[in-house]
Amino acid sequence: MTEAGARTAELEKGLAAVRSRIGAATKASGRANEPTLIVVTKFHPAEDVRRLAGLGVTDVGENRDQEASAKADALHELGLHWHFVGQLQSKKAKSVVRYAYAVHSVDRPQLADGLARAVAAEQDRSGRAALECFIQVSLDDDAGAHRGGAAPADVPSLAEQLAAADGLVLAGVMAVAPLGVPPEASFEKLAGISARLTTDHPAATGISAGMSQDLEVAIRYGATHLRIGSDILGSRPAVG
Numbered sequence: 322m323t324e325a326g327a328r329t330a331e332l333e334k335g336l337a338a339v340r341s342r343i344g345a346a347t348k349a350s351g352r353a354n355e356p357t358l359i360v361v362t363k364f365h366p367a368e369d370v371r372r373l374a375g376l377g378v379t380d381v382g383e384n385r386d387q388e389a390s391a392k393a394d395a396l397h398e399l400g401l402h403w404h405f406v407g408q409l410q411s412k413k414a415k416s417v418v419r420y421a422y423a424v425h426s427v428d429r430p431q432l433a434d435g436l437a438r439a440v441a442a443e444q445d446r447s448g449r450a451a452l453e454c455f456i457q458v459s460l461d462d463d464a465g466a467h468r469g470g471a472a473p474a475d476v477p478s479l480a481e482q483l484a485a486a487d488g489l490v491l492a493g494v495m496a497v498a499p500l501g502v503p504p505e506a507s508f509e510k511l512a513g514i515s516a517r518l519t520t521d522h523p524a525a526t527g528i529s530a531g532m533s534q535d536l537e538v539a540i541r542y543g544a545t546h547l548r549i550g551s552d553i554l555g556s557r558p559a560v561g
């Protein structure tokens with residue numbers, strides 16, 4: 322087998338294993354529908370993303386604008402949904418709305434405002450669809466200290482802001498389970514925040530949660546979007 326063929330086979334194997342875990346966890350939780358699988362391809366080359374698309378992947382995730390925009394450009398013809406999952410500076414909003422289908426890391430009013438303006442301009446320019454926005458919530462007690470995210474108390478006002486903006490769709494909530502806490506406790510907390518959000522915004526049912534290590538727990542607590550990297554692509558190169 323060629324080296325390229327071997328890499329495709331490796332991705333196929335990782336993807337099959339993750340898909341089977343998702344299927345089993347969905348069944349075990351008694352849910353009718355599987356969550357959307359977003360394959361997080363950060364630090365891996367565009368060729369891997371092309372291979373994944375050939376294996377049926379439709380949604381990919383990236384956490385740095387420079388890398389994401391280059392890959393999205395190079396793979397434009399594949400029609401993938403690009404999900405931005407990393408901390409985002411407001412000044413990068415203009416670039417991100419050129420390729421992103423969704424941003425999972427909206428965690429402050431300035432960023433929501435920046436995305437709203439940028440998407441409006443981009444809609445005038447290219448006629449792009451509305452941008453799906455997830456509010457990233459910090460589940461750490463010292464809010465935002467480690468992995469970013471809004472404090473749970475700030476979710477309602479941010480939700481109002483997103484819901485009121487033309488060109489933005491309030492999709493739901495997102496979180497990264499903090500280290501050192503059982504993921505059950507974290508995802509249960511996120512499910513509660515989601516339930517409160519949907520009281521005011523019934524369509525904002527998205528829960529973006531679950532990574533390679535904790536996808537089963539996330540599914541049990543209602544995740545609608547999983548963000549899986551290393552269990553499909555292997556470990557990320559140390560320098561990137």
Ligand SMILES: *Cc1c(COP(=O)(O)O)cnc(C)c1O
Pocket residue numbers: 361363384406407497532533534548549550551552
């Ligand atoms: C890298 C990343 C993931 C994927 O994590 P894995 O442990 O590799 O599955 C998910 N979400 C975010 C926000 C990430 O940065």
